[in-house]
Amino acid sequence: MVLLGADHSVPAEQIDPHAVYEHNCAGCHAPHASDLVETLLDAGQDPLVIKRTGQPLVGFLRSGHGRANPAEIDALIALFTRIQLSDGLFRTKCRICHVRAKETARLKLVIRDDRLVGRYTGRDIETFLHNHGRLAPQEIPVMLDALRQHVLTRPVT
Numbered sequence: 001m002v003l004l005g006a007d008h009s010v011p012a013e014q015i016d017p018h019a020v021y022e023h024n025c026a027g028c029h030a031p032h033a034s035d036l037v038e039t040l041l042d043a044g045q046d047p048l049v050i051k052r053t054g055q056p057l058v059g060f061l062r063s064g065h066g067r068a069n070p071a072e073i074d075a076l077i078a079l080f081t082r083i084q085l086s087d088g089l090f091r092t093k094c095r096i097c098h099v100r101a102k103e104t105a106r107l108k109l110v111i112r113d114d115r116l117v118g119r120y121t122g123r124d125i126e127t128f129l130h131n132h133g134r135l136a137p138q139e140i141p142v143m144l145d146a147l148r149q150h151v152l153t154r155p156v157t
Helices: 018-024 034-038 056-060 070-085 091-092 099-109 125-129 137-152
Strands: 109-112 115-118
Touching: 018 034, 018 070, 056 070, 056 099, 070 099, 070 137, 091 137, 099 109, 099 137, 109 137, 115 125, 125 137
Parallel strands: none
Antiparallel strands: 109 115
């Protein structure tokens, strides 16, 4: 368990998919996973496929590309899928004021009583998003899931 406050704990994810991406992928590809998803993967495909070849990404990674182990590949696929499902939501609606989803979530948010809340304000983020960020009602669960995953995969220091 990773403690996220005096009396608030959530199960720790063992793998930070962003760290895996930065270590295994960013040297040859875009510096951020969202850029790779946007430029190299075919939008709307399940499973994720590579635009250029039509090959399923998971098979390509499991064949040794990127030298990630199976758990890291699963973490990367989950990250890329979340990015694809969000359809650039954070980039188009939030980046005007916030840096990146990962930094915003890991610096400003915590999980308390299984709810995503502001680290310093204690504000319930689901409620907050109804009047913040120009999000449509159907976009709020997508954003909450993405932000929650960033908090859950915060490296334990």
